[in-house]
């Protein structure tokens with residue numbers, strides 16, 4: 001049995017006609033930039049999150065970049081980020097000319113260690129970017145409290161966590177700006193690159209909209225230097241078909257996580273460490289990441305058995321070549337380094353069948369027990 005890491009066909013097939021109709025609607029309108037599809041999606045995102053401002057953008061990476069630009073972060077400024085995340089989180093900080101100040105993960109969840117983040121604050125700190133990694137919220141309350149006391153902005157990197165709750169609140173509605181991605185492998189995926197940002201503050205939202213289109217308002221009058229960070233109408237139309245399905249898909253992912261826990265318990269595989277769910281954080285399982293001995297050999301075994309897996313992420317930021325000038329050494333962040341060495345993402349997409357999940361666990365059992 002083949003078990004891919006992600007099966008987008010399984011999601012596409014039942015929605016095929018509705019998606020083709022949406023794409024046809026955009027083609028027939030010949031309106032590709034802005035317009036009713038983008039505005040419609042933005043309104044529906046606000047309704048879904050119960051939040052006043054959602055601004056469609058070209059990608060999740062551009063969402064982080066636009067957030068930093070909107071907060072006027074640049075040379076001389078420090079921005080605290082976890083060392084263990086997707087590259088964009090720290091890459092965008094460098095792109096605006098600021099310095100990423102990296103911190104280790106908390107034991108258990110892979111998310112930023114809040115106490116370490118607060119300890120890393122200096123007079124130069126302008127923002128903290130917690131990442132809600134793999135679909136589980138970072139521990140926001142202490143971070144937001146510490147940041148508010150010092151006038152520091154919290155930018156949530158919620159690229160992997162749309163629909164995830166922290167103490168009952170959707171992530172992306174807790175800090176000053178929330179950054180989301182519609183990359184096809186995220187829980188709500190476009191047919192290409194896309195993303196959005198959220199904000200509570202009307203003037204900040206207005207600035208983010210200006211940044212999205214070269215700081216231009218009205219046409220050819222520029223208030224600030226922005227970029228082309230626009231979301232395509234075609235992507236917005238596709239996302240409007242999928243958004244109403246998102247909550248059900250998240251439930252499916254959570255149900256699959258429950259089933260994995262049952263299957264692993266039955267298999268008696270004590271050496272496999274399952275994802276830790278922190279209290280008061282609704283994990284929406286963009287990834288189901290286990291921790292295992294002999295990870296690379298297990299991965300090769302699963303690959304040969306046609307079970308798709310991935311390593312998120314093999315190299316934390318502080319050990320990346322492009323950040324060598326930040327001066328961090330191996331051993332600086334032992335929790336993240338350990339996770340980079342033993343974490344393995346298993347298939348968790350909502351359409352995964354019982355039989356496929358059993359096959360995954362059986363193959364892992366075969367690897368360790370023969």
Ligand SMILES: *Cc1c(COP(=O)(O)O)cnc(C)c1O
Nearest residue numbers: 059060061086088159160181183
């Ligand atoms: C996917 C992702 C991004 C970037 O989103 P893109 O749409 O791929 O640019 C940023 N941060 C995290 C944590 C991500 O997982």
